[in-house]
Amino acid sequence: xxxxxxxxxxxxxxxxxxxxxxxxxxxxxxxxxxxxxxxxxxxxxxxxxxxxxxxxxxxxxxxxxxxxxxxxxxxxxxxxxxxxxxxxxxxxxxxxxxxxxxxxxxxxxxxxx
Amino acid sequence: xxxxxxxxxxxxxxxxxxxxxxxxxxxxxxxxxxxxxxxxxxxxxxxxxxxxxxxxxxxxxxxxxxxxxxxxxxxxxxxxxxxxxxxxxxxxxxxxxxxxxxxxxxxxxx
Numbered sequence: 435x436x437x438x439x440x441x442x443x444x445x446x447x448x449x450x451x452x453x454x455x456x457x458x459x460x461x462x463x464x465x466x467x468x469x470x471x472x473x474x475x476x477x478x479x480x481x482x483x484x485x486x487x488x489x490x491x492x493x494x495x496x497x498x499x500x501x502x503x504x505x506x507x508x509x510x511x512x513x514x515x516x517x518x519x520x521x522x523x524x525x526x527x528x529x530x531x532x533x534x535x536x537x538x539x540x541x542x543x544x545x546x547x
Numbered sequence: 548x549x550x551x552x553x554x555x556x557x558x559x560x561x562x563x564x565x566x567x568x569x570x571x572x573x574x575x576x577x578x579x580x581x582x583x584x585x586x587x588x589x590x591x592x593x594x595x596x597x598x599x600x601x602x603x604x605x606x607x608x609x610x611x612x613x614x615x616x617x618x619x620x621x622x623x624x625x626x627x628x629x630x631x632x633x634x635x636x637x638x639x640x641x642x643x644x645x646x647x648x649x650x651x652x653x654x655x656x657x
């Protein structure tokens with residue numbers, strides 16, 4: 435069965451510092467991988483996705499993620515964090531059209547001024 | 548121009564009551580979902596409908612009944628509400644590009 439782990443429950447970084455959020459997955463077929471962000475009181479917004487091709491994908495808000503098949507990882511990165519990036523981040527794996535989606539437990543990001 | 552909209556945003560009710568949450572999407576997607584997010588932020592799928600037909604029905608108490616009058620709407624009716632039903636419920640729709648979520652309904656059962 436597919437699963438997603440996000441080893442870090444809570445991460446705190448200073449504004450302007452770089453960020454990496456970890457995601458590891460288990461999936462029987464070629465995975466579709468996603469990162470979502472949830473601001474307090476809001477729904478989930480799609481940051482970026484990987485289906486195939488270039489393993490480094492660019493998303494919105496200056497985020498990028500790299501797919502590493504050998505490590506079953508899809509880590510999210512941002513070179514310089516802004517205070518507005520403070521939110522909950524979810525990694526997800528699934529098939530096309532939202533089928534069999536499984537979300538990780540989320541990583542809460544706090545940003546220090 | 549909200550893509551996936553759900554109402555109400557907040558729902559406070561007593562145990563034993565029946566309540567409904569409505570969801571509408573104007574994206575033209577064929578597939579819609581209900582997800583439950585618990586107090587620890589864990590997201591779990593409850594139901595999925597494709598073009599008004601139920602395709603995913605996870606282990607959810609039968610007090611929860613989804614209804615899809617057309618492919619743009621997926622409502623969730625909950626009978627005999629229990630304390631443990633308190634959570635945030637998200638509606639979503641999908642294309643090949645992934646899931647698109649509504650802003651959630653925070654249900655509090657007292």
